[in-house]
Amino acid sequence: MIPLSFYLGLAALLFSIGLYGVMTHKNGIRMIMCIELMLNSANLNLVAFSSYTNTLDGQVFAMFSIALAAAEAAVGFAIFMAIYRMHDNINLDELNILRW
Amino acid sequence: MRTNQLLAFLVALLFTAVVIVGAFGTSWNTVSELPANPADQSNIEGIGVLTFTQYVAPFEVLSIVLLASLIGAIYMARGEGNR
Amino acid sequence: MVKTALEEFAFLIPLLPALAFVITFFFGKKMPSGGAIVPILAIAASFIISLVITFRLLANPEEVISQSYSWFAVLNIGILIDPLAAVMLSMVSFVSLLIHIYAVSYMSHDPGKPRYFAETALFTAAMLSLVLSDNILQFFVSWELVGLCSYLLIGFWYEKPSAAAAAKKAFLTTRVGDVMFLTGIIILTSDLLKLSGGLQDGTYLLRFDEIFSYIPQLSALQANIFGFEVSHLTIITLLFFGGAIGKSGQFPLHVWLPDAMEGPTTVSALIHAATMVTAGVYLVARTFPMFIAAPESLMVVAYLGGFTALFAGTMGIVMNDLKRVLAYSTISQLGYMMLGLGMGSAIGLEAVGISIFHLINHAFFKALLFLCAGSVIHAVGTQDMRELGGVGKVMPITAVTMAIAALALAGFGIPGTSIGTSGFFSKDAIIEAAYIFGEHSNNWVPYLFSIAAALLTSIYIFRLIFMTFTGKPRSDYHGHESPAIMTIPLSILAVFSLVFGGLTQTGFMAFLEETFVNTFVNLDIGSLAGIGGYELVEAAGHEPLLVLWMPLIVAVAGLAVAFVIYYLRIIKLGPLASMKNPVYRLLYKRYYQHEIYTEFFSLGIVYGVVALLTQVLDVIVDSIVEGIGILTVGVSEELRRIQTGVVQTYATALIAGVSLLIILVKLIMEVL
Numbered sequence: 001m002i003p004l005s006f007y008l009g010l011a012a013l014l015f016s017i018g019l020y021g022v023m024t025h026k027n028g029i030r031m032i033m034c035i036e037l038m039l040n041s042a043n044l045n046l047v048a049f050s051s052y053t054n055t056l057d058g059q060v061f062a063m064f065s066i067a068l069a070a071a072e073a074a075v076g077f078a079i080f081m082a083i084y085r086m087h088d089n090i091n092l093d094e095l096n097i098l099r100w
Numbered sequence: 101m102r103t104n105q106l107l108a109f110l111v112a113l114l115f116t117a118v119v120i121v122g123a124f125g126t127s128w129n130t131v132s133e134l135p136a137n138p139a140d141q142s143n144i145e146g147i148g149v150l151t152f153t154q155y156v157a158p159f160e161v162l163s164i165v166l167l168a169s170l171i172g173a174i175y176m177a178r179g180e181g182n183r
Numbered sequence: 184m185v186k187t188a189l190e191e192f193a194f195l196i197p198l199l200p201a202l203a204f205v206i207t208f209f210f211g212k213k214m215p216s217g218g219a220i221v222p223i224l225a226i227a228a229s230f231i232i233s234l235v236i237t238f239r240l241l242a243n244p245e246e247v248i249s250q251s252y253s254w255f256a257v258l259n260i261g262i263l264i265d266p267l268a269a270v271m272l273s274m275v276s277f278v279s280l281l282i283h284i285y286a287v288s289y290m291s292h293d294p295g296k297p298r299y300f301a302e303t304a305l306f307t308a309a310m311l312s313l314v315l316s317d318n319i320l321q322f323f324v325s326w327e328l329v330g331l332c333s334y335l336l337i338g339f340w341y342e343k344p345s346a347a348a349a350a351k352k353a354f355l356t357t358r359v360g361d362v363m364f365l366t367g368i369i370i371l372t373s374d375l376l377k378l379s380g381g382l383q384d385g386t387y388l389l390r391f392d393e394i395f396s397y398i399p400q401l402s403a404l405q406a407n408i409f410g411f412e413v414s415h416l417t418i419i420t421l422l423f424f425g426g427a428i429g430k431s432g433q434f435p436l437h438v439w440l441p442d443a444m445e446g447p448t449t450v451s452a453l454i455h456a457a458t459m460v461t462a463g464v465y466l467v468a469r470t471f472p473m474f475i476a477a478p479e480s481l482m483v484v485a486y487l488g489g490f491t492a493l494f495a496g497t498m499g500i501v502m503n504d505l506k507r508v509l510a511y512s513t514i515s516q517l518g519y520m521m522l523g524l525g526m527g528s529a530i531g532l533e534a535v536g537i538s539i540f541h542l543i544n545h546a547f548f549k550a551l552l553f554l555c556a557g558s559v560i561h562a563v564g565t566q567d568m569r570e571l572g573g574v575g576k577v578m579p580i581t582a583v584t585m586a587i588a589a590l591a592l593a594g595f596g597i598p599g600t601s602i603g604t605s606g607f608f609s610k611d612a613i614i615e616a617a618y619i620f621g622e623h624s625n626n627w628v629p630y631l632f633s634i635a636a637a638l639l640t641s642i643y644i645f646r647l648i649f650m651t652f653t654g655k656p657r658s659d660y661h662g663h664e665s666p667a668i669m670t671i672p673l674s675i676l677a678v679f680s681l682v683f684g685g686l687t688q689t690g691f692m693a694f695l696e697e698t699f700v701n702t703f704v705n706l707d708i709g710s711l712a713g714i715g716g717y718e719l720v721e722a723a724g725h726e727p728l729l730v731l732w733m734p735l736i737v738a739v740a741g742l743a744v745a746f747v748i749y750y751l752r753i754i755k756l757g758p759l760a761s762m763k764n765p766v767y768r769l770l771y772k773r774y775y776q777h778e779i780y781t782e783f784f785s786l787g788i789v790y791g792v793v794a795l796l797t798q799v800l801d802v803i804v805d806s807i808v809e810g811i812g813i814l815t816v817g818v819s820e821e822l823r824r825i826q827t828g829v830v831q832t833y834a835t836a837l838i839a840g841v842s843l844l845i846i847l848v849k850l851i852m853e854v855l
Contacts, residue, residue: 004130008123016116023108023835031831052130056146060155063147064162071169078173096828108831111839118842 007048014041028080028090032073039069192232193248193262196272196315199225200308204301211297218297219287222304226283229311230276237269241694251317251387259387263317267539267698270691271314271465274543278457278550279307281672285554286449288668289561293447299339303453306332310458314465318390319368322466326364326430329459330357336454337446346445352781353439360429360436364466367422374401374415395472402476413479420473420480423466424487431463431517433491438776440514444506448557451506456513456553457546464520464542468535471527472699478528485525485620489632492518496639500646501770505556505566508647509549512592515636516545519613522629526616529623532699536692537616541609543691544684548591548606551676555585558665558673559651565658568650575652577663580670582652584677589648591680593641593738598731605684607734610637612692614734637734641741649749 014037021034043062050058080090087094151159203225211218236248251261264272283303290296309332313325331354338350368389375388378400387393404415427433432440443455454460467474467484474481492515499511520538527534558581559574560566575582587604594610596603614637617630664670769775825836 004128005124005126009120012116012119012123015119016112019115019838020108020112023111023831023838024105052128056143056150059143059147060150063151064155064158067162067166071166074173075169075176078176081177092831093829095830098826099828100823100826108835111835111842115838115842118845122845 004048004052007052008045011041011045011048014038014044026091026093028083028092031092032076032080035076036069036073039065190248190250193236193250193264193315196229196232196276197308197312199228200304200311204305204308207297207304208301211301214297219283219300222300222307223280223283223287225304226276226280226307229307230273230280233269233272233276236264237273240264240266240269241690249317251390253387258320259318259390260321261317261387261390262315263391264315265698266694267465267468267535268315270539270543270695271461272311274546275307275310275314275458278546278676279303279310279453281675282449282453282457282550282554285452285557285669285672286447288666289449289557290447295339299336299447302332302335302339303450306336306454306459310462313462318387319371319394319470320389322469323364323368326426326462326466327361329462330354330361330430333357333443333454333459336450337443339446339450343445349439349442349445353443356436356439357429360426360463363422363429364426367419367426370415370422371401371419374404374419378404391469394470398473398476401473414477416473417477417479420470420477421483423470423473424480424484427463427466427521428487429463430466431460431521432514433463433487433518433521434494437491437495437514438780441507441510444504444510448506448553448560451510452550452553452557455510456549460513460517461520461542461546464517464524464538467521467524468539471524471532471535474524475527475531481525481528483525484521485528485629488518488521488523488525489617489629489636490518491515492522492636493632493639494518496636496643498770499643500639501767502643503568505560505568505571505647505651506553508568508643509552509556512552512640512644513549515640516541516549516592519610519633519636520545522633523613523616525629526613526620529620530616532696533692534616535698536695537609537612539695540684540688540691541613544591544605544609544680547676547683548588548604548680551584551588551673551680552592554669554673554676555581555588558669561669562663562665563661568647570658571651571656572654573652573656578665580664581673584670584673585652586648587677588680589644591684592644593741594637594734595738596685596735598735603685605680605682608684608688611734612688615730618730634733634737638737638741641738642744645742645745646749649745653750 018034018037018041021037022031025031025034043065046058046062046065048058050056050062083095084090200222203222206221207214207218214220240247248262248264251259254260283300286299286303290299293299306329309325309328313322313329316322316325334350334354337353338347340346341350371394372389375394375397378397379388398416401416401419402414405412406415406418408418429436440455440460444451446454474484495511495514495518499508499515502508502511520541523538523541524534526537556566559571559578562578562581563571563574565571591604591606594604594607596607596611598611614630614633617633621627621630
């Protein structure tokens with residue numbers, strides 16, 4: 001069977017793809033999508049561990065994590081609505097009032 | 101590529117390298133054999149049992165959190181003071 | 184029973200005036216007569232206690248009062264009252280009491296009266312504590328305190344710029360001496376620590392008897408300075424004498440005394456006649472065993488004292504200010520005392536006796552001279568003798584007492600008998616000792632110094648008397664006799680100047696000799712002299728008749744000179760006593776000391792060096808400080824660009840940091 005570390009490697013890869021997206025994209029919606037990607041890679045990790053130790057706790061945890069991801073995305077989109085009303089676009093590069 | 105993208109790429113690469121090296125370097129304490137029957141449907145049943153016996157408290161809290169965040173999101177997306 | 188009770192009161196002697204200082208300082212304004220009564224009562228009490236202790240010691244000189252309390256490590260605070268200290272205590276408190284009473288009237292018009300009485304009370308307390316301290320560190324602390332009070336009192340009228348400058352000069356000049364004294368103490372302490380093998384609890388390292396017990400070993404320690412082999416004892420005693428030079432106004436640190444006349448006359452009487460300037464002589468007397476074992480130091484003491492006596496005398500004969508003449512007279516007489524102490528290399532412990540005897544007598548008649556001068560100045564309003572004359576008609580009591588004091592200062596009396604003024608007995612003793620020294624070691628320089636200085640003393644003091652009190656008034660002044668509260672102390676001091684010497688001569692010296700050979704400090708002076716490499720002779724008088732009468736002859740000669748010039752006015756000094764005469768100019772300008780010391784040395788060299796250093800330091804320090812500032816601002820200008828305000832850069836930095844941290848930890852774990 002495939003060793004566990006491959007699953008973990010896959011999750012890490014997914015995570016870094018999401019990370020790159022978060023660090024680079026200017027559009028807010030794209031950033032939220034990449035954050036979802038990172039969350040899902042963590043879920044993948046959880047399920048892999050749960051499978052390879054013959055317990056079900058990890059999968060329960062993963063379910064909760066998915067639900068939380070949904071809630072967080074909702075709130076995130078609501079925030080972006082508010083930002084859009086202020087700036088007429090959601091270009092994150094322009095939200096730099098706290099610069100030096 | 102712009103410097104921003106290059107830097108982000110390098111950082112992501114570095115992070116991946118660190119995690120993968122860590123994952124492949126660790127000796128995980130795993131079972132030697134996966135369970136025999138992959139078509140066993142008792143997974144979902146087991147999850148359900150666990151949720152409502154051991155993890156019922158986090159379940160209830162999570163539902164309240166969902167509720168609160170949805171209400172908040174709807175309120176904020178509607179507009180300030182725009183009933 | 185009385186004895187133990189008395190010992191309990193010994194510590195009150197300096198304490199009461201100190202309390203008087205505090206009370207007068209804070210509450211003086213509200214009290215009548217400016218709060219003078221509190222210090223007077225306190226000093227009177229101290230005087231009574233000292234007198235009782237002195238009489239008790241006269242009866243049995245063995246019962247020295249010694250109380251020591253441990254302070255920290257091997258240092259202690261303590262009281263030692265042996266014959267030497269007892270006579271000094273009595274004299275200091277007595278003269279201080281009389282001058283305080285006098286000052287009640289003298290300072291009655293002065294708005295700063297509470298401050299004056301508070302400061303003189305503090306001064307008396309400090310001087311008393313100096314006299315009865317039983318270790319050299321406490322001595323030094325009191326010494327400094329006395330110097331501080333001198334500064335405060337000389338600059339009493341601080342709005343006058345000349346007074347403030349004089350106070351500063353006094354403090355700085357004595358400071359030079361104090362530094363030498365302190366250096367001596369430091370060398371002494373380090374040597375004692377080395378010799379006694381480290382700090383041992385229970386021994387009081389700097390107490391005088393401890394120090395004296397180490398004299399042979401101190402003398403054996405040699406140091407190599409500029410190629411000369413000198414023993415540590417010589418160095419220490421020379422440094423102590425350096426302190427005495429500053430405080431007692433010997434050459435070359437005598438320049439502050441004449442300027443110190445800027446203070447009130449009662450201050451001059453108290454501090455610069457009777458008490459503070461004698462602290463230097465008292466120091467040498469107190470540590471006399473150390474000086475005996477280091478004969479080179481005694482030689483220095485003798486020569487310097489004799490030279491100062493002559494030097495100051497030459498300047499005293501041309502001064503026109505009443506108080507300046509008396510100031511130079513004080514310097515001269517202090518030189519006599521040092522000379523007397525220096526004769527210890529011939530006559531041993533008796534030198535302490537004759538010197539302190541002269542100190543006590545000098546206190547009486549010099550204080551009297553100053554107070555009479557104050558009386559004249561207070562009544563007439565001017566200090567310049569060229570404007571006075573004929574004051575004797577207006578102020579008879581003052582004239583008579585001042586004449587008595589002048590006779591005492593010049594040393595009038597009949598040798599070989601007990602008839603004479605006090606000054607006669609004490610000065611005569613010193614001159615005799617100088618003669619014996621000359622016979623013993625064929626070195627006649629001290630003797631010549633003392634005789635010449637005696638001649639000059641007689642000249643200047645009778646010049647002062649004749650110019651001031653006799654003849655016709657040379658200017659318009661209105662004078663009247665001083666009130667009784669001022670003339671009574673004058674009369675008391677005059678009586679003492681007349682009879683004290685004759686009455687107590689032999690008893691006094693024998694009493695003082697007990698100081699170093701009683702149960703407390705048991706020294707064999709002969710053996711100490713052996714360390715120094717010489718032997719002592721008896722001071723018994725077997726001199727030829729001429730030598731015996733020489734001091735009187737010289738004094739009468741001086742009186743005659745002054746009489747002829749200033750009273751009969753037969754010889755007109757005219758061109759001789761004017762600035763055209765180079766000798767006169769030299770003396771009048773005080774050998775250009777002001778120019779040399781102040782203008783050239785202090786202002787020119789010292790200030791110049793200080794200014795140069797300040798500039799250099801300014802450049803260095805400024806550049807460093809400014810440089811740090813510029814560096815900080817520059818670095819921060821660059822670093823603030825991290826704050827972009829965009830969240831993604833923060834996220835980037837975060838992840839990068841975490842990865843690097845993990846790598847770092849892994850590497851460190853590998854290494855360890």
